[in-house]
Amino acid sequence: MEELAIVAKDLVKNFNGFTAVDHVSFTVKQGEMFAFLGPNGAGKTTTIKMLTTLLQPTAGTILINGNDPVKQQDLVRKSFGIVFQDPSLDDDLTAYENMEFHAAFYHVPDNQREERIRVLLNFVELWERKDNMVKTFSGGMKRRLEIARGLIHHPKILFLDEPTIGLDPQTRNHMWEYIKDLNKKEKMTVFFTTHYMEEAEKASDKIAIIDKGKIISQGTAAGIKKSTKKSSLEDAFLELTGRKIRDEDASATDRMRTHRKAWGR
Amino acid sequence: MKGPIYIMWLRQVKKYWRSKPRMIGALGQPLLFLLAFGFGFGPIFQKAGGGNYIEFLAPGIIAMSILFTAMFTGIEVIWDRRFGFLKETLVAPVSRTQIMIGRTLGGATVSFLQGIVVILMSLLIGFSITHWALLPGAILFMFLIAMLFTAFGTAIASRLDDMQAFPLIMNFLIMPIFFLSGALFPLEGLPKGLELVIKLNPLSYGVDGLRGTLTGAFHFSLMLDLAVMLGVTLAIGIIGTWLFSKIEV
């Protein structure tokens, strides 16, 4: 029998009257690579935050590895790892210290910590910089560190919210290979979002497309292309979500981000 | 085993140790207070029969430096939230109680050390410890003040999401807590209203406990000071943990 890693049923999230996620339902099988696609402001991050106990859903039910993120937060937190879309490093610690912190927080056994940190920092080519403060890193280096950090412990479910944002093609390919490998070897379920359609098509077993808070299509990449009669996933995506730029939403988020940066210490 | 509480504590201590300007800045204020008030009001205090003012003032200034450092480190949760690091801790399989304990112990350690430096500084200026035997008691009071106000800062920060409220906190919480605590003036013969406010301020008991254990002069009593400080620290710790566990990002 196939076990389900993630079940979301009629998930809703309202922010002061604005519905960011609107009756979203999907299931992700154990060991599956699941791509969650959608234009800016579609509700991807909000959904991930609800799945990972960071936000309380307004309505609907969720099961993560069989547990409810609202009522069984601790059990749920034990079963997943996450790479956030937004920055989440401590800039005033070194790369190594950020990794060490994570290892302690995820109960990686003492005798494995050093080894895993070394392997992963080498993997993202940051080993030489391990004792530098994160605030001296470039955007891409920070991103690589966040990915390495997310892989220190091997969770049952890995959430990746636009993991490859700001990375060069070499690093992107490299990273996906590593993740696919983990997925195969450890049967790790991977739930990811991305705006690169080729990436989604290559990496995923299954895809869901969300727009304005609602899921508008689900299936395999081939299935989605077939149902829209398009030859590429990108065309299918544009066909389903329209060509109009989601500027209100996108620019609002961007403005928020720039505003945050301007707050820098 | 380097567990979550330890690593959280270590992070606070390391970050503080590395920000030298902050450490030095945090020593400038108590030094200024000791010099300006200590020597400025000293003669009047003496004439009014209060004795040596530095002797009276130093414990208050030590408490002040702990109060300020503790509140600031507590409020740092706002920065962690803004720079995204808070998310990293909140999704981990670690209870919010443990995070809160690690964070509070870290902030308390840092503010406690700051207090120790201020003691040494006041000894240089002319403060003298009359009851060496009670020094462990003084250390306990310093640590309690540090714990209480780190937890308090964290509790407040759990409900705020930007630094805009900071001047409000500074002027309507930290300053009054300090000025209305008996840190600067004796509590004998005060107007009733003022006396009441001071009695409601937990720092008054911290200052009194510290002053009593360092110089032998209690206004309340060792037992009362200790009981109030322990009780309030525990209560704020619990409330703070609860508020902290309600944070959404």
Ligand SMILES: Nc1ncnc2c1ncn2[C@@H]1O[C@H](COP(=O)(O)OP(=O)(O)OP(=O)(O)O)[C@@H](O)[C@H]1O
């Ligand atoms: N805390 C919040 N308060 C109010 N509105 C919010 C909040 N968080 C998200 N939103 C809104 O919810 C909508 C969905 O946002 P979300 O971040 O989930 O989009 P997304 O699909 O991840 O987009 P992107 O591809 O740009 O990352 C947006 O319109 C956003 O402005």
Ligand SMILES: [Mg+2]
């Ligand atoms: Mg997003």
